Amino acid sequence: MSQMQNVERQLREMILGLEIGPGERLTERWIESRFGASRTPVRAALLRLETEGLVGRDGRGWTVSPINLAELEQIAVYREAVEVAALRLTCRLDDRSGIDVIEAMLASCDDTTPREEWHRVGMDFHIELARLSGNEFLFRAVRDAMTRLSRARWLEVRDETALHRAWAEHHAILAAVRVGDADEASRLLSAHIGGSRERLVTSLHDDRRGLRARGFAVVAA
Amino acid sequence: MSQMQNVERQLREMILGLEIGPGERLTERWIESRFGASRTPVRAALLRLETEGLVGRDGRGWTVSPINLAELEQIAVYREAVEVAALRLTCRLDDRSGIDVIEAMLASCDDTTPREEWHRVGMDFHIELARLSGNEFLFRAVRDAMTRLSRARWLEVRDETALHRAWAEHHAILAAVRVGDADEASRLLSAHIGGSRERLVTSLHDDRRGLRARGFAVVAA
DNA sequence: GATGCCAGCTTGGTATCCCAACTTGGTATC
DNA sequence: GATACCAAGTTGGGATACCAAGCTGGCATC
Structure with missing residues (x-):
């Protein structure tokens, strides 16, 4: 190296x-x-x-x-556009067996898995899902967006319920892709990303004082 | 500098x-x-x-x-996703007066304008349209995509009719945005990009021999 | 004590040097 | 003539030296 x-x-x-x-x-x-x-x-x-x-x-x-609240919201819009586009491409593929690998990835997390690992897998879910589309540019766009979001993501999920709900949504999305229902998969993914954005922004807004106290620069929307 | x-x-x-x-x-x-x-x-x-x-x-x-035919097709899919997303955002804005500037930009080209300038303005149309959305990431995505396409774009338009048709489509898109008809604007933009892709790929395929003769590496799809 | 100013330090930008890996061309050997 | 091999050159990766701009702290001045 x-x-x-x-x-x-x-x-x-x-x-x-x-x-x-x-x-x-x-x-x-x-x-x-x-x-x-x-x-x-x-x-x-x-x-x-x-x-x-x-x-x-x-x-x-x-x-x-700095962590920029306005930027995070814009990224959410951006990633929704590219993730949905990638998802629709994937639904039109003849061979969608790649979702099995992603399913296995999700299943690798259980109650004993450390929180940090859940975060990583949650991000990788979206990245790998985009990769399935076969479109290099959509894939990179999603990967880069997730990278930018990742510093803020640790804020997002505090409680177990939200985490498990996210996992259920991931599974539901995969199920829709499996049967090739592009509209349903897109709807689910949009809702998932929207919810993620919502929780992130709320949580970040609440924690701004705490972040600033730790010396982190946070730019308001 | x-x-x-x-x-x-x-x-x-x-x-x-x-x-x-x-x-x-x-x-x-x-x-x-x-x-x-x-x-x-x-x-x-x-x-x-x-x-x-x-x-x-x-x-x-x-x-x-090298100019990569498969890559160009993927970029077309990518840019359609981000451009349409940006367009829909713009349609929801209260103040869409920015389209006047773009309209003026289009109008700056006439029969005396050199071919190269038409190309530049044609690209800038898409870039500036994306900028109107106010979403920095969608804007950058479109700008970067156009940069990557620009080496191949000079191939695209040989005849006047195709050029004028593209301009008519540009105007039609702006008109739809002006009245806030997101669905119609998106439909027109998608068709416009699809047509552009079609002409580009055809043209590039036809000219591959010529490009290679000039010593340019061209990677097939 | 407040203020203006200057020396010295820190910083990123640039130029230059060194090095290991690779390429290349020729040559000695068979 | 084919081939193995070696020397010289080329290349990008890295390290270092130098510079101009800007910041800082302290000192002189009022």
Whole structure:
């Protein structure tokens, strides 16, 4: 593994894992010493992460992108458009056996599974579902949207009931895809994403004070 | 203007303008000497252009992305999803006066306008229409898709009639948006994009031999 | 004590150097 | 003539040196 990919991967993990807080300043020299790399791979990593929206330029200098409420709502609209489009493509495929793999993925979570794993699988559900469509651009759009959302997603599900409801919705979507009912699958997916957005925005709004107290920059809608 | 942005912009223009042929190899050192910059900004530019899909890695080394017929078809599906989503958002806005600006943009082309300008305005129509939605992600998705299509678009319109028909469709879409008829606007836009895809693919298929003769790499569907 | 100013430090941007991996061309060997 | 092999060159990845701009802290001035 090259240094470049290494720095990129580790830095992304730190940002997504909130080990570096949203809004925090980053200096190339700090990253350099933190990961034991020189500035060349550091800059490459920053340029990449910038296109993912995880870091941004702050005049001179770099900043971990703040959590932006308005942006999260826009992403929800965006992902609904691309996820539904991908889903409709998938429903028209002759071979939809790929949903079995996704079904198995969902089933891999049980009561003993740590919360963090549920989150990851919940995201992967949407990503893999989009991948089934075979359209590389729709897939990437969903993957990138989920990446951007992932820092905020840990806020979303606190209670078990909401989590299990989401899982039931995932299964229902797969069932509709299995029988090729594009309209029903789309309706379910739209509702699922809408509900997710709703919970996310509400939860984030409620927790803004707490986030700010932890030093995280949160931009209001 | 910093060197970094300079190299990026000039290199992008050369690639989009087919001054560097699809499939051509690029070396960092050649770009360096060509634009009188050092390798640092060159590499920053390449990393950027890679995320735009204009250049790619070829094992070790860089290559101008070939024109990929399958990719173009996938982009057409992708852009239809995001453009229609953006259009529907726009139709729900209270203030849709932005379409006047777009209308004026269309009107700026007449029989004396060079062919290249028609192309640019035709692309900008879709980009600006998406911008009206106010959704940054849908807007960027459309802009990036149009960028990727732009190298192939010059193939599309040879005859005047097809060009004028496209313009008529543009006007019809705007008219539907103006009165807030989302369903009609979406239908027209979908048909417009579908027709565009059809002509593009046909034209590209017919010209593949010619493109290859010019040394351009073209990947079949 | 408030304020203006300057030296020094920090920062990202750029240039340049080094290196390992790979390519290439020629050559010695059979 | 075919082939194995080696030397020289090329390439991208990485490290480092240097620079201009901007920030900071402290000192002189009022």
